[in-house]
Amino acid sequence: MNSHVSPGGYTGTSPHWLREPADVNDLVSILWPSTARKDDDGVLHIGGLAIPDLVANVNTPAYVLDEADFRERAGAFRDAFAGYDVYYAGKAFLSVAVAQWVAEEGLSLDVCSNGELSVALRAGVDPRRIGYHGNNKTPMELRRAVDAGVGRIIVDSFHEIDRVADVATQLGVVQGVMIRVTAGVEAHTHEFIATAHEDQKFGFSIASGDAFDAASRVLAQKSLELRGLHSHIGSQIFDTSGWEVAGRRVLALHARIADELGRVLPELDLGGGFGIAYTTQDDPADPAVLAAQITKIVTGECAALGIDVPHLSIEPGRAIVGPAMCTIYTVGTVKQVALDGGAIRTYVSVDGGMSDNLRPALYDADYSCTLASRASSAEPVLARVVGKHCESGDIVVKDEFLPGDVAPGDLLAVPATGAYGRSMASNYNHALRPPVVAVKDGRARVIVRRETEEDLLATDVG
Numbered sequence: 423m424n425s426h427v428s429p430g431g432y433t434g435t436s437p438h439w440l441r442e443p444a445d446v447n448d449l450v451s452i453l454w455p456s457t458a459r460k461d462d463d464g465v466l467h468i469g470g471l472a473i474p475d476l477v478a479n480v481n482t483p484a485y486v487l488d489e490a491d492f493r494e495r496a497g498a499f500r501d502a503f504a505g506y507d508v509y510y511a512g513k514a515f516l517s518v519a520v521a522q523w524v525a526e527e528g529l530s531l532d533v534c535s536n537g538e539l540s541v542a543l544r545a546g547v548d549p550r551r552i553g554y555h556g557n558n559k560t561p562m563e564l565r566r567a568v569d570a571g572v573g574r575i576i577v578d579s580f581h582e583i584d585r586v587a588d589v590a591t592q593l594g595v596v597q598g599v600m601i602r603v604t605a606g607v608e609a610h611t612h613e614f615i616a617t618a619h620e621d622q623k624f625g626f627s628i629a630s631g632d633a634f635d636a637a638s639r640v641l642a643q644k645s646l647e648l649r650g651l652h653s654h655i656g657s658q659i660f661d662t663s664g665w666e667v668a669g670r671r672v673l674a675l676h677a678r679i680a681d682e683l684g685r686v687l688p689e690l691d692l693g694g695g696f697g698i699a700y701t702t703q704d705d706p707a708d709p710a711v712l713a714a715q716i717t718k719i720v721t722g723e724c725a726a727l728g729i730d731v732p733h734l735s736i737e738p739g740r741a742i743v744g745p746a747m748c749t750i751y752t753v754g755t756v757k758q759v760a761l762d763g764g765a766i767r768t769y770v771s772v773d774g775g776m777s778d779n780l781r782p783a784l785y786d787a788d789y790s791c792t793l794a795s796r797a798s799s800a801e802p803v804l805a806r807v808v809g810k811h812c813e814s815g816d817i818v819v820k821d822e823f824l825p826g827d828v829a830p831g832d833l834l835a836v837p838a839t840g841a842y843g844r845s846m847a848s849n850y851n852h853a854l855r856p857p858v859v860a861v862k863d864g865r866a867r868v869i870v871r872r873e874t875e876e877d878l879l880a881t882d883v884g
């Protein structure tokens with residue numbers, strides 16, 4: 423933490439990475455969707471719409487999704503990873519409209535639950551372009567997926583191999599499967615979202631030999647077609663060194679399967695996990711740079727092993743929808759709290775919180791925010807934006823500079839909430855989950871409506 427004195431004489435305590443902005447009204451462009459801008463009155467516009475006008479109709483809190491930005495990011499991955507299949511990871515955020523955009527942009531879709539599969543099918547996504555994940559899919563869920571014609575099921579346990587084989591036999595089909603492997607890589611990310619180290623629930627360990635055994639078990643099943651190996655090393659990752667180590671281990675297994683089991687697997691999936699900027703601390707790589715590095719890693723390793731490069735796929739979620747969406751809140755109360763050492767922190771309470779963005783509470787995640795409804799010439803103050811839930815960990819933005827005159831009725835916008843925001847939202851404290859409003863070319867369309875009290879009470883049968 424830094425102690426600092428602002429040009430205006432304000433003394434505060436902020437994390438080392440947080441710099442007082444030259445103009446607190448400015449947008450830090452890397453955090454925002456491509457159409458976001460502020461007008462001369464400091465009013466935030468996204469998709470050609472003024473945010474205060476938008477929320478006058480839909481109320482706050484609300485998620486605003488920039489359709490053009492979503493499509494640009496999807497297209498950037500598609501083009502940068504030309505020759506790969508790009509599966510959009512629907513767990514980051516999925517709705518019928520978004521599944522349709524994904525298909526229209528030429529991407530495939532990764533689902534990891536029966537519910538996500540329902541959304542994809544309702545959206546009319548070609549089932550052959552759907553991959554189905556999960557470490558504990560029930561026989562009923564598997565039957566539905568196989569019956570729907572899902573292109574690939576990513577199997578995660580020996581029990582599941584037997585289950586998919588049984589279901590496929592019963593339905594008289596041959597089901598494409600991938601084997602989820604763990605490569606023993608510690609990705610540099612939060613423990614809960616790192617997935618390729620050994621001591622966790624996902625996948626078959628390469629090191630223990632389970633992954634090889636899984637391959638021979640799948641190959642022995644007439645009702646299964648082994649498409650390839652699948653490795654996902656974690657989430658919110660910025661450098662490709664994790665993929666390098668994982669890629670080497672996974673390709674070594676791929677080569678061993680060809681050698682010892684006589685089957686050259688046609689595909690290989692390297693998972694998702696590409697990081698985005700939540701604050702000025704983060705410096706994500708361009709998809710083109712990622713593509714070049716990852717392709718080099720895989721082609722180099724295949725050449726060293728003397729094998730053909732399999733057909734590759736990736737599964738980005740966060741990097742496509744994360745920056746495309748932001749959350750708009752209304753300020754309800756403001757108070758100053760004295761910190762040890764005499765600094766002051768301004769607590770700004772908004773009308774949402776951990777029910778619409780669990781990530782700060784769950785992962786200690788940092789976010790940023792800006793005043794969306796006006797400009798201010800007041801000196802910046804170090805603020806903490808908090809929600810309205812009954813616990814002190816209910817933080818929306820831990821540290822941010824906001825104008826010192828921030829007041830009830832102001833609108834605040836928090837960027838980069840698209841991934842795992844609405845999708846991990848809850849009804850904690852019987853909160854009503856906010857709508858998702860898609861904006862494009864000056865028009866707004868509610869693609870997920872706000873929950874109502876009737877929705878909330880509908881499941882409470884007394």
Ligand code: LLP
Pocket residue numbers: 511513514532555615617654656657658693694695696737738739740741781841842846
């Ligand atoms: N593929 C697989 C197999 C995955 O498990 C995941 C994420 C992805 C792709 C997409 O990862 P992405 O590109 O979105 O990072 N709730 C956490 C993230 C959990 C990620 C779970 N798996 C968060 O809010 O950070």
